[in-house]
Amino acid sequence: xxxxxxxxxxxxxxxxxxxxxxxxxxxxxxxxxxxxxxxxxxxxxxxxxxxxxxxxxxxxxxxxxxxxxxxxxxxxxxxxxxxxxxxxxxxxxxxxxxxxxxxxxxxxxxxxxxxxxxxxxxxxxxxxxxxxxxxxxxxxxxxxxxxxxxxxx
Amino acid sequence: xxxxxxxxxxxxxxxxxxxxxxxxxxxxxxxxxxxxxxxxxxxxxxxxxxxxxxxxxxxxxxxxxxxxxxxxxxxxxxxxxxxxxxxxxxxxxxxxxxxxxxxxxxxxxxxxxxxxxxxxxxxxxxxxxxxxxxxxxxxxxxxxxxxxxxxxxxxxxxxxxxxxxxxxxxxxxxxxxxxxxxxxxxxxxxxxxxxxxxxxxxxxxxxxxxxxxxxxxxxxxxxxxxxxxxxxxxxxxxxxxxxxxxxxxxxxxxxxxxxxxxxxxxxxxxxxxxxxxxxxxxxxxxxxxxxxxxxxxxxxxxxxxxxxxxxxxxxxxxxxxxxxxxxxxxxxxxxxxxxxxxxxxxxxxxxxxxxxxxxxxxxxxxxxxxxxxx
Numbered sequence: 001x002x003x004x005x006x007x008x009x010x011x012x013x014x015x016x017x018x019x020x021x022x023x024x025x026x027x028x029x030x031x032x033x034x035x036x037x038x039x040x041x042x043x044x045x046x047x048x049x050x051x052x053x054x055x056x057x058x059x060x061x062x063x064x065x066x067x068x069x070x071x072x073x074x075x076x077x078x079x080x081x082x083x084x085x086x087x088x089x090x091x092x093x094x095x096x097x098x099x100x101x102x103x104x105x106x107x108x109x110x111x112x113x114x115x116x117x118x119x120x121x122x123x124x125x126x127x128x129x130x131x132x133x134x135x136x137x138x139x140x141x142x143x144x145x146x147x148x149x150x151x152x153x
Numbered sequence: 154x155x156x157x158x159x160x161x162x163x164x165x166x167x168x169x170x171x172x173x174x175x176x177x178x179x180x181x182x183x184x185x186x187x188x189x190x191x192x193x194x195x196x197x198x199x200x201x202x203x204x205x206x207x208x209x210x211x212x213x214x215x216x217x218x219x220x221x222x223x224x225x226x227x228x229x230x231x232x233x234x235x236x237x238x239x240x241x242x243x244x245x246x247x248x249x250x251x252x253x254x255x256x257x258x259x260x261x262x263x264x265x266x267x268x269x270x271x272x273x274x275x276x277x278x279x280x281x282x283x284x285x286x287x288x289x290x291x292x293x294x295x296x297x298x299x300x301x302x303x304x305x306x307x308x309x310x311x312x313x314x315x316x317x318x319x320x321x322x323x324x325x326x327x328x329x330x331x332x333x334x335x336x337x338x339x340x341x342x343x344x345x346x347x348x349x350x351x352x353x354x355x356x357x358x359x360x361x362x363x364x365x366x367x368x369x370x371x372x373x374x375x376x377x378x379x380x381x382x383x384x385x386x387x388x389x390x391x392x393x394x395x396x397x398x399x400x401x402x403x404x405x406x407x408x409x410x411x412x413x414x415x416x417x418x419x420x421x422x423x424x425x426x427x428x429x430x431x432x433x434x435x436x437x438x439x440x441x442x443x444x445x446x447x448x449x450x451x452x453x454x455x456x457x458x459x460x461x462x463x464x465x466x467x468x469x470x471x472x473x474x475x476x477x478x479x480x481x482x483x484x485x486x487x488x489x490x491x492x493x494x495x496x497x498x499x500x501x502x503x504x505x506x507x508x509x510x511x512x513x514x515x516x517x518x519x520x521x522x523x524x525x526x527x
Contacts, residue, residue, distance in 0.1 A: 023458060024458070024459065025459070025460065025461055026461070052373050052374070053373050053376065053389075054376060055376060055378075055463075055470065055472060055489060056461070056472050056474055056487065056489040058474060058485075058487040058489075060476055060484070060485045061485070069474070071461065071472075071474070071489075075373055075387070075388070075389075078394075102374055102376070103371070103374040103375045103376075103497075103501075104374065104375050104376030104494050104497070106497070107493070107497045108493075115210075129202065129203060130202060130203035130206040130526060131203060131206070132203075139208060139211055140210065140211055140485075
């Protein structure tokens with residue numbers, strides 16, 4: 001399915017999704033956190049989309065909001081897209097897990113929790129992954145300060 | 154102990170935990186696996202990572218794009234050239250720099266040599282993990298020839314930094330073509346020797362065939378790429394699906410296996426070595442004349458936007474996701490490292506097998522820990 005067809009399909013099923021195709025490598029769909037579960041299930045299971053391979057999951061900390069970024073690919077239909085979830089509340093950042101849909105997400109979500117402090121509801125085992133359990137703060141947030149360990153050149 | 158035997162003899166067992174690592178020869182680095190065992194049978198494997206986490210992604214937010222290239226060697230050090238190439242390609246595609254043909258061909262040859270060197274080391278340590286020390290010595294003997302070629306080309310043997318945005322740091326050494334051809338002739342006689350030593354060895358096959366099976370669906374769901382994914386039949390070769398550098402002009406097969414067991418993962422890499430040799434053979438006499446660098450600005454600034462670049466390293470798909478705000482450093486940079494996704498298949502694979510089988514599975518996933526921790 002090409003970007004135009006994907007665009008039409010997603011706007012048809014989820015009218016509130018904001019779609020960006022201009023000047024981007026992949027089709028971008030930005031959605032509200034409440035919709036994530038429905039959209040993710042649809043994209044993975046619908047016969048027209050079948051996004052079965054999540055090749056990247058990460059988070060970006062913008063000044064006003066946080067953005068969860070899911071790169072998806074369909075191995076059978078050979079199309080790709082980026083699903084984004086805009087989290088307005090940086091202090092209580094929370095989205096639902098997708099680790100039951102794509103198994104690779106389980107540990108990638110733990111990494112995002114560890115470094116960005118986004119909480120994933122219904123995650124089977126949400127703990128710090130790379131840092132020690134008693135680490136304070138979330139290092140990849142832009143406002144993170146660590147006067148001891150951070151070296152500025 | 155199987156349930157039947159337990160019942161017959163009226164034996165009660167208790168689950169217990171064993172720490173494998175962080176210092177363990179078969180984890181190939183500082184990786185800790187917590188094994189939940191019933192007798193000798195693995196019930197669950199929980200990997201603990203982060204022992205050498207250096208926060209490369211955070212460092213990238215302060216560094217210039219030229220500096221970031223140097224950090225990527227320190228992730229998957231056995232695929233150093235491909236890692237460098239990934240960042241360079243990301244910068245070049247964002248700035249729409251057209252690199253000379255000569256660069257594309259040399260990059261491809263160097264990448265395939267790196268893949269061969271990585272697979273040779275993997276083959277050696279795989280033998281050693283299973284108790285065959287000869288394999289280790291043979292693998293390192295052949296890898297030495299490639300390292301010597303790299304040393305002559307760019308002065309370094311492991312962290313090469315040969316790729317720079319826009320091209321290569323230097324032109325190839327006058328001896329390069331001759332020595333690569335010598336290596337190919339030499340190594341073609343050695344892969345059959347590898348087969349004799351391990352691939353056709355009864356003990357080796359008993360320990361790998363039918364062990365640690367990963368189905369195609371699971372490989373896709375876990376995001377297992379590279380030879381690990383392809384051994385399960387998941388067609389994920391970036392060189393085929395999204396060709397970069399000179400891969401669109403060479404002929405090679407994507408190695409796909411069906412069984413998804415330890416032996417399939419082993420065999421996939423052995424067959425991949427033949428394909429790498431085949432790719433180099435097609436290019437080594439056809440390196441186009443020309444510049445070895447396209448002109449670039451001293452300070453590289455990427456336009457505002459998001460860029461995703463992937464390459465096929467020796468371990469699988471490496472993705473570089475750059476979010477740029479238009480300044481000389483990225484706003485956010487994420488490395489989708491192949492080792493990270495491949496590692497977490499281990500729990501699924503190892504359940505119901507013994508610790509000795511786990512060692513074989515770990516070897517066939519071919520882990521490089523700095524690539525996982527970043």
